[in-house]
Amino acid sequence: MRLTRRDLLRSTVTAAAAPALAPLAGAVVPALAETPAGTAAAEAAAPAAGAPAWRHGLSLFGELKYPDGFKHFDYVNPAAPKGGVARLGGFGTFDNLNTVVAGVKGSIAGGVDLIYDTLMVGALDEVSTEYGLLAEAARYPDDFAFVTYRLRAEARWHDGRPVTPEDVIFSFEAFRKHSPQLSAYYRHVVKAEKTGERDVTFTFDQPGNRELPQIVGQLSVLPKHWWEGTDAQGRRRDVGATTLELPLGCGAYRIKDVVPGRTITFERVKDYWGRDLPVNVGRDNFDELRFEYFRDTTVALEAFKGDQLDWRSENSAKNWATAYDFPAVRDKRVVLEEFPIRNLGIMQAFAFNTRRDKFKDRRVRRAFNFAFDFEEMNKQIFFGQYKRIASYFEGTELACSGLPEGREREILESVRDKIPAAVFTTPYTNPVAGNPEAVRANLREGMRLLREAGYEVKNQRLIDPKTGEPFTIEFLVSDPSSERYVLFYKPSLERLGAVVSVRSVDEAQYENRLRNWDFDVITAVWPQSLSPGNEQRSFWGSQAADQPGSRNYIGIQDAGIDALIDKVIFAESRADLVAATRALDRVLLAHDFVVPQWTYGKVRTARWDRFGRPERMPEYGLAAFPTIWWWDAARAAKTGGRS
Numbered sequence: 001m002r003l004t005r006r007d008l009l010r011s012t013v014t015a016a017a018a019p020a021l022a023p024l025a026g027a028v029v030p031a032l033a034e035t036p037a038g039t040a041a042a043e044a045a046a047p048a049a050g051a052p053a054w055r056h057g058l059s060l061f062g063e064l065k066y067p068d069g070f071k072h073f074d075y076v077n078p079a080a081p082k083g084g085v086a087r088l089g090g091f092g093t094f095d096n097l098n099t100v101v102a103g104v105k106g107s108i109a110g111g112v113d114l115i116y117d118t119l120m121v122g123a124l125d126e127v128s129t130e131y132g133l134l135a136e137a138a139r140y141p142d143d144f145a146f147v148t149y150r151l152r153a154e155a156r157w158h159d160g161r162p163v164t165p166e167d168v169i170f171s172f173e174a175f176r177k178h179s180p181q182l183s184a185y186y187r188h189v190v191k192a193e194k195t196g197e198r199d200v201t202f203t204f205d206q207p208g209n210r211e212l213p214q215i216v217g218q219l220s221v222l223p224k225h226w227w228e229g230t231d232a233q234g235r236r237r238d239v240g241a242t243t244l245e246l247p248l249g250c251g252a253y254r255i256k257d258v259v260p261g262r263t264i265t266f267e268r269v270k271d272y273w274g275r276d277l278p279v280n281v282g283r284d285n286f287d288e289l290r291f292e293y294f295r296d297t298t299v300a301l302e303a304f305k306g307d308q309l310d311w312r313s314e315n316s317a318k319n320w321a322t323a324y325d326f327p328a329v330r331d332k333r334v335v336l337e338e339f340p341i342r343n344l345g346i347m348q349a350f351a352f353n354t355r356r357d358k359f360k361d362r363r364v365r366r367a368f369n370f371a372f373d374f375e376e377m378n379k380q381i382f383f384g385q386y387k388r389i390a391s392y393f394e395g396t397e398l399a400c401s402g403l404p405e406g407r408e409r410e411i412l413e414s415v416r417d418k419i420p421a422a423v424f425t426t427p428y429t430n431p432v433a434g435n436p437e438a439v440r441a442n443l444r445e446g447m448r449l450l451r452e453a454g455y456e457v458k459n460q461r462l463i464d465p466k467t468g469e470p471f472t473i474e475f476l477v478s479d480p481s482s483e484r485y486v487l488f489y490k491p492s493l494e495r496l497g498a499v500v501s502v503r504s505v506d507e508a509q510y511e512n513r514l515r516n517w518d519f520d521v522i523t524a525v526w527p528q529s530l531s532p533g534n535e536q537r538s539f540w541g542s543q544a545a546d547q548p549g550s551r552n553y554i555g556i557q558d559a560g561i562d563a564l565i566d567k568v569i570f571a572e573s574r575a576d577l578v579a580a581t582r583a584l585d586r587v588l589l590a591h592d593f594v595v596p597q598w599t600y601g602k603v604r605t606a607r608w609d610r611f612g613r614p615e616r617m618p619e620y621g622l623a624a625f626p627t628i629w630w631w632d633a634a635r636a637a638k639t640g641g642r643s
Helices: 005-010 040-044 165-178 180-185 212-217 297-305 317-322 362-370 374-381 406-413 436-452 482-495 507-515 535-540 542-546 559-569 574-590 633-639
Strands: 055-059 085-091 120-122 129-132 135-139 146-151 189-194 199-204 253-259 263-268 288-294 311-313 334-340 345-352 456-458 461-464 472-477 499-504 521-528 594-596 602-608
Touching (some): 055 212, 085 297, 085 311, 129 135, 146 165, 165 180, 165 189, 180 535, 189 212, 288 297, 345 362, 362 594, 374 482, 436 482, 535 542, 535 559, 535 574, 542 559, 559 574
Parallel strands (some): 085 288, 472 499
Antiparallel strands (some): 055 129, 120 129, 146 199, 189 199, 253 263, 263 288, 311 602, 334 602, 345 521, 345 594, 456 461
16 A cells, blocks of 8 residues: 555544554655656657657656666565465454545445556655656656656556546646645645647646646546446446445556445456556555454454454553463464564644644643653563654654754754744753652643743642633543543543543544544644645644644644744755754744654554565655565465365
């Protein structure tokens, strides 16, 4: 499975400490590489006199690793056998197969994007590149004012009809109309039009936004003729509504079967039009991918132990330390393996809804950080496995540290009147606890901040003296396993006088409350690519604060942050991008919008030993399962169980 920054933009809030299985394709800022003269692609897409050259790939500031005409990515096994079934688990439920309204209406089933192709696709051994999938070539001018994609003549839907520019335009307009997140992501695209038999041109509202060509390259293309047609009952389909009708696709897989809320199965398309493309060789090797849904994480773990699932990504430190001592592990039929996370940074945190008056004061939010005894929590319930997060880009070179210097300081100076003065004098740190003396000192500092913010303690209750109302705070969770660490945090907040409750709701209610900003505090996760850009507006930008379905859960509306997001988006070199991102990170931290949680730095996985994988795994691909793995019949025979 592919994971792009577009996917990160649309991913849901989760309490999981590890990211999804799908690899992140990292690229965002395109500098298209030349297609050498004389190649088939160059001859087929010869530019008119004075027009920009057609190119086969996009790269961030530097050169592409793979030249035009490459055979396959280095990290795949081009001779990987096709066959077998991979069974994976999903949490919660689903009632929708329409990717257009994912995150807005209903709950989308896992893996639905497998049935669609995008214009371009990322390489998992490069930080910032994409190569043609549906598009055989692309071109844009030096000022990035527009981009044109040329579709492959052989691209076909599963019903045999060709993929057309009209499909691309329909898809773009559907996502922009019905998905608030992607509407914001695409807001600088003012026009999409057919400019040739197989050409689609996207025009931008201003020059200089270097990543816009790649943003539209990540577009999942939908079949216009299918969505504008009628279903088996003669009812006209609606691309803006949820559906459980099996949609038509053009990708390597199609949906074979669905049991709503319980199971979705994908089958490999044997005559898939793109199976021999260089970007697809060695990929998509399983005949079937099956997602089984569980409403309880304990039941899901037991299903794995009982050989009802083949692969599990373990997000619980407790489970990783205690739950995998069973016979199949001891006799090596189940393999435990950790894969390093090199392709993304992460902020996972208790996030405050600053739309509510009680969380508007930074001192209140900071006080709650002083009440958080991460060190003791890590020891008691996480088996010492985690480290505390101290950056919105934790684990990458994009994270700020110390005091700002050089180019980062220059950028901050340019917005000095719009940002907290402390960013120039005081590095961000999280309070450290872990022993009774430190805990008492932190609580004293937390109480001082609350009094400074205007609160008082009466009868052991924190109150607002203007209204006499107690300070109440509700933690909203959808995963029962999250309750464990929230309940650990609860007594510390109560020692400050807060009235604390924990509300656990089902996935559908949770999503609805988020869309309506109906919460006090949630656990939110913002995965970050190695090349941040326009998606930062949806995460922290003022325009997204009141946009239902956006990732600006906090409700940030801040001129300084908006200005720094623009510095990130319009960076003209890698060095400028890193400096601008560190500056943005520093200012976000200075506002204390969140109480940072924890991270591990690796993906913990458990699998029944039935699969093969390339000897050389991609550097930025995480586990890359099931994308580049395959069914190994010999291993499966030794492991036993299902055939």
